[in-house]
Amino acid sequence: MSNKEITLTAGDAEVTVQPGNGGRIGGLRIGGTELLRQGERYGSFPMVPWCGRIRDGRFRDGATVHQMPLNAGPNAIHGTARDGAWSTARATTDEAVITYDLVDPWPYSGRITQVVRLAPDALTLTMSVETYESSFPAQIGWHPWFNRTLDGSAVRLDFSPAWQEERGEDHLPTGNRVEPRPGPWDDCFGMPDGVDVTLTWPERLELKVTSPEQWVVVYDEQEAAVCVEPQTGPPNGLNTLPRLVTPLEPLEATTTWSWRRL
Known part of the structure; x- marks a missing residue:
């Protein structure tokens, strides 16, 4: 079991998987053009076992209150798995399977498995x-940082959510x-028929982020990149809309990014 970087290829698409850097996707290149913001904390990282912020870093499980480390002001953000080293279970030319065992400060034992599958026109x-x-x-989610501009073309976002979660000052x-x-x-939206967001770099590329999940956070307050984050529930969802992992029933989620040249 290694945590060395893995390169997947399919057609003219190339993906870099970084098990040792929080199980993130380090790069997605289409015909040599990099779509993801580069840097150790960027690319696209898994948000697990929670997504976004937990208020005061605290969540309740029955009568027990658990405290997570505060790493976003007064709150805890984006789970613990992005800070750990994952292991490679299996890798071929176009698919990698990586795993991470939950450890402190997360109070429960469990295993996360991520399958990265590349096709010539899609990443699942x-x-x-x-x-x-x-x-x-x-909770499960993904936090990709898509470059705002590709070859001088600035991205346009298109999506039709059913609602927006009102955001407090926190x-x-x-x-x-x-x-x-x-x-x-920097907001969470509800898409009850499944996440469906289109990023268009005019005259360059159209990329769709889809997922059967019903929640997406869109973050476009930075100049360099825009984030479209499908997830299994809203921020603070461990408290407001928890999904239960049981010995009989794992929590599973999937997202597909598909693209076409313009």
Whole structure:
């Protein structure tokens, strides 16, 4: 079991998987053009066992309150798996399977498996959280940083959410759902028929981010990149909308990024 970088290829698409750097996708190149923001903390990282911020870093499981390290001001953000070294279970030319065992500060034992599958016109990411011991609440999501401009062409975002989670001053959902508002965004949206967001770099590329999940966070407040993050629930969801991982039922999620040249 190694955590060396893996390169997948299919057609003129190339993906770099970095098990040793939090299980992230380090790069996605189409015909030699890099779509993901480069850098140790960028690319696209898995958000697991929670997505976005947890208020005060605390979540409740039954009568027990757990405290996570505060790494986003007064809150805990984006899970623990992106900070750990994953292991490679299997790798071929166009598919990699990587795993991560949950450790402190996460209070439960479990294993995360991520399958990265590349086709000439699509990248599919599938993640599962499983346990053989006590059940626990969890979330799964992905946090890609797509370059705002490709070869001088600036990205356009197109999506039609059913609602927007009203955001409080602490950047966490208040619990109210509101009509979608214009950007810039650091906001969570509901898409009950599944996540479906199109990024278009005019005259260059169209890329669709889809997922059967119903939640997406869109973050476009930075100049260099835009983030389209499909996830199994909203920020602070361990408290407001927990999904349970049990010995009988793992939590699973998938997202596909498909593209075509313009």
